[in-house]
Amino acid sequence: MSDNITIKDIAKLAKVSYSTVSRSLNDSPLVSEITKNKVIKIAKDLNFEFNANARGLILSKSNAIALVLSNKFSYLDTNSYQGLLLKSYLDIIDKKGFDLILLKQQDFINTNNIVIQHIKSKKIDGLIFLVENPNKETLSIINKLKFPVIFVHYPPTPELKNFNIIYSDYYKGGRLLADHLLKKNHIKFTILCNDKYNEEYYLREKGFCDEIKRHGGIINKLSCELNFFSAVECCEENIESITKTTALFGINDQIALAAMKVLSEHEIKIPNDIAIVGYDNSELSMYSSPSLTTINLNRDQMVQSCIENLIIQIKNANKKVIPNEIIILDPLLMERASS
Amino acid sequence: MSDNITIKDIAKLAKVSYSTVSRSLNDSPLVSEITKNKVIKIAKDLNFEFNANARGLILSKSNAIALVLSNKFSYLDTNSYQGLLLKSYLDIIDKKGFDLILLKQQDFINTNNIVIQHIKSKKIDGLIFLVENPNKETLSIINKLKFPVIFVHYPPTPELKNFNIIYSDYYKGGRLLADHLLKKNHIKFTILCNDKYNEEYYLREKGFCDEIKRHGGIINKLSCELNFFSAVECCEENIESITKTTALFGINDQIALAAMKVLSEHEIKIPNDIAIVGYDNSELSMYSSPSLTTINLNRDQMVQSCIENLIIQIKNANKKVIPNEIIILDPLLMERASS
DNA sequence: CTGAAAGCGCTTACAG
DNA sequence: CTGAAAGCGCTTACAG
DSSP states (O other), rough: OSSSSOOOHHHHHTSSHHHHHHHHHHOOSSSHHHHHHHHHHHHHHTTTOOOHHHHHHHHHHOSSEEEEEGGGGGOSSTTTHHHHHHHHHOOOOHTTTOEEEHHHHHHHOOOOOOOHHHHHOOOOOOEEEEEEEEEHHHHHHHHHHHHOOEEEEEEEEGGTTTSSEEEEEEHHHHHHHHHHHHHHTTOEEEEEEEEOOOOOHHHHHHHHHHHHHHHTEEEEEEOOOOHHHHHHHHHHHHHHHHHTTSSSHHHHHHHHHHHHHHHTTOOOOOOTOOOEEEEEEHHHHHHHOOBBBHHHHHHEHHHHHHHHHHHHHHHGGGGGGGOOOOEEEHHHHHHHHOO | OSSSOOOHHHHHHSOOOHHHHHHTTOTTTOOOOHHHHHHHHHHHTOOOOHHHHHHHHTTTOEEEEEEOOOOOGGTTTTTTTHHHHHHHHHHHHHHHTTTEEEEEEOOOTTTTTTHHHHHHHHOSSEEEEEEESHHHHHHHHHHHHHHHEEEEOOOOGGGGTTSEEEEEHHHHHHHHHHHHHHHHTTTTTEEEOOOSOOHHHHHHHHHHHHHHHHOOOOEEEEEESSSSSHHHHHHHTTHHHHSSSSEEEEESHHHHHHHHHHHTTOOTTTTTTOOOOOSSSSHHHHHSSSSOBBBEEHHHHHHHHHHEEEEEEEEGOOOOOOOOOOEEEEEEEEEETOO
16 A cells, blocks of 8 residues: 555555545444444555645645744743744644644744745634734734634734733732732842833833832832843942832843842842842742742743634634723742742 | 645646746756746745645655653753753754754563554654664664665664764763863862663763773762762762762763762862862853863754755665764863862 | 535636 | 746535
């Protein structure tokens, strides 16, 4: 028997029409149990698999979901988080019987948009966007097509108001960290963040600062680029103002660890002299010395809900009933040795 | 015009047969420039994309490559490395015009092997295996099918002798670290590794130990599980024997960082009291305090060569000429503050 | 319950 | 250079 077995080969062996083979292998109720079992046995013995292209062509679906990553994924700096997310997506999408295709959003204006290409060529049934600034033209086409899509991780922007979104409550995460430190009787705080407007980081910062101010705390705000080395530099330049405070919030784990490194090198004891907290619950945060207090974004929950929502959309794709759900996840304080 | 444009729609508008449309859009030399340009313009105006399933069906190819990850990918412990690899694969596969599909190798005996399923259903044109112990049954089927495949990262085992492989010279990496420490006049060394047989880690260890012994050094060998917390425990239990040596090699960065954490907590100065080196050049190694001397596996080179080799196989798939190449990459010493 | 037939959207020999 | 036709491997009304 050749490598390429089709339902016609099975039909010959089972002495039935290939329509019947198709029905049997698709578990149609229109076939007798006896015929069905005979066909299934033969197919199994031959290690038969449906040709996905033929099926996709006639059914107009691919059983694949694309995860769109931003170009930033290329920079390790702020995005080790994304790498970790991938394994969750793979696990869950796999369990649901879909394929996971990875796509990169190109950031230049692209006439030849890879996401739209995949939709139009029927390579995918649904889309997950894990990008901060989705291409607007792409958004408008997806919206017009009513193509199943969900946006994850980033807080919603006005352009996303017609879409399904799932993200974490960053404001609340900031507040949790502030509460934690206030409970430990800190009064003077340093926050290490970035001035450039970014909704997610803005909310982290605002949640923290609002809460601190509400309790009469004092904040020393420092700005740096959102990468380790820039944060190191910033801390070294501002070591004096930092040491006038007793608690430091790095807007993400990497920034917090940079601060930890600089302070350690200056013989400042953590958490005794200065408490440090981060945000993301990255792998880094567990392995640092001391381990870092941080915020858990509830990644697995996010992925789980994201996929479930998307699959509902895919199953109802023809009905054009868009649930238009906005899911906001509760962040979790991870109390560790650094505070 | 409807959302689903086919070559027939274009044919009508261009007033040619749809064969001619197909030829024009595939840049066949059998069409006049005038006709071709007319057709191309119309297709562009309509944002036409070929139906990938129809094309895949007739051409018997999918333009997709699957990256097979091991179940271990689920554990963050030893595999943050894999997360970083992904971005390289995505970048390069994307550049070559292929789709990247992620697959998990199931470790139980699977009648319903997902990798074979993807091959037989024509969902993929080639395979990259990033798994330590590929399923033997899968290997034998792939071999029989002469399906394009390459195995990356792990040193070859006997079962892989008919396949293309690319990996780093782990023995040499171990030697580089030994040489580096010997040059700094260390004589007594601790190595933190795992006793269970694993070719890659065995080579790292052997490369290191052979070189040390050749120079008359003394080795204190400690065993732990290959994760951060087990390494921490091991170091705490063996702090006495460790402090009798002046240099420590953690078999990977995570192990080395665990040692760094424990030693710091015991007020042991790094690198003055004890030098520490790791292996992998993981993100963690750059951000630790002090930053960690380690071995760079030349990840980008590995991915680049891997994809190039695979695409050559895909292009020659019909010719059944298997190049059977074994590519061994040179490791690189990353000298940092910890040694 | 089963089979013959049409059709999904392409590519490509074949004929002109 | 162009078109009509066959066929890739399926699904599913339609007829019985």
